[in-house]
Amino acid sequence: MSDVLVVGAGIIGASIAYHCAKAGAKVHVVDNDGIGKGASGKSFGWINASFAESDAYFALRHKAIDEHRALARELDIDQTTQWNGCIWWEDEGNDFWDQARELTRRAYPHEIIETDKIHQLEPNLAGPPAHAILTKHEGAANGTGLSNALLANVIAGDGKVSTDTKVLGILRDGENVVGVKTNKGDLFADNIIIAVGAASETLLATAEINLPMDNQRGIILQTTPTKPLINHIIMSTDVHFRQDPDGRFTMGEIFSGGGLNDAIDKDVDAFAARMLARLHARLPAAKDVEISHIHQGLRPVPKDGFPAIGAIGGLYVATMHSGITLAPLVGKMAAQEILHGHTEKMLAEFRPNRFA
Known part of the structure; x- marks a missing residue:
């Protein structure tokens, strides 16, 4: 099983890390601000599919509610997620x-x-x-609490979480992305996942990848x-x-x-x-x-308002508004795509290469 480096310890990065670790990958998560301290910790946390600008986006959000319930049962996190409608x-x-x-x-x-x-x-x-x-059937989640619960499981499974590591850029070997440059030195992995929310455009630009944001x-x-x-x-x-x-x-x-x-x-x-x-x-x-x-x-809001999820330029990107609602499903789908090469049809309209 290949190793995975997740940049970003918010709810999206934490969910991807959790599902990759659950599938057997060696996972390292890096962030400079702590776990769930970005938008995840400053969100109202409403888990819903009441509002969606397209039917495909609605379908993704609606399915995500079921994944939230499954994850809450799996992690036994009653104090983190409420289902009170x-x-x-x-x-x-x-x-x-x-x-x-x-x-x-x-x-x-x-x-x-x-x-x-x-x-x-x-x-x-x-x-x-x-x-x-x-x-x-709707609910609410504490983004910081849920991120911590997810990453506690990553650590328990011999994964690593570094919350004092600032990623400065993306490293390439020719056309291949091989790692990231940080304030603690270069880090390398088979799979690089960028889940840095509002900072996505700036970080991806260091690899000449275009992802316009309207944060x-x-x-x-x-x-x-x-x-x-x-x-x-x-x-x-x-x-x-x-x-x-x-x-x-x-x-x-x-x-x-x-x-x-x-x-x-x-x-x-x-x-x-x-x-x-x-x-x-x-x-x-x-x-x-x-x-x-x-x-x-x-x-974090991609320029057209929809999530940006998928492989581009040799790495994997996941950034979106409504991350609290989508995180459990996106993490599960992303892990399947990253580790097993699956193509999730529900993500077809949300690929980051639409901005290329």
Whole structure:
């Protein structure tokens, strides 16, 4: 079995490393920022296929939910992944019903619920809307926690994880990629996997590989803990939030937006105060919680918005938005392609060479 060098210890790199190690490969993961400290640790963590810009992308995300459940059982990580469903009314009016029709067209399990049902499901929620979409099978994951769980298994299987190693460039021997140049010296392997999220374009450019990125600035907030107050992920028109097993709320402004862009104040403290006020308005029983952590970072988004997964220029690339949702499936598929030469048909529309 060949050896594998994974650059990037976020959720995508960790999942690829885990599945490669599980298949018997000798795995080394390198990162300069720690495990799950990039976008993976600054994500809302919603596991879903409610939104997808193409049917192929929807199919990938939908299948990934099943892989998430299988992985959660395999790793026994109840405190890392929750399956409490989602109540969604981020859009209103015609946009709401357009979304409902799209979910129906795609045969995505969901239920339209009205005010009384919403109140029954979430009695602490103030001013529930006339209609919302309930998706019972969706969940949320702690990106840092899940990355750590995956890589703990890699280490337990005699793999290696180096979190003080900065990759400076990609090494070639003629046309072949043979390793990476780091601040600790050159590292070599049969298979080089680049899973560095928002840094993909810059690193790949050192090997003259083109992968244009349109990274978006993002912000996620966490509060002080309190008693259990909600049962679902809540996606309202002005704030989305979920309650973690430790009692903290994780929240942000809008799921589909770019975070701290032109539509959002660049005064982070003002943004945090506004989000906290919205949480208090939606959930008066949480009036005593305060902001405890502000997580800012770059969300990795390939230029056309779709994942970039596959072999290109002698190495293997995996970068995408919605990495939390996709990681278990992408890791499994990537390992099959890297180690066994399989071609995963579901990834056909997401190959990085579309930018070549």
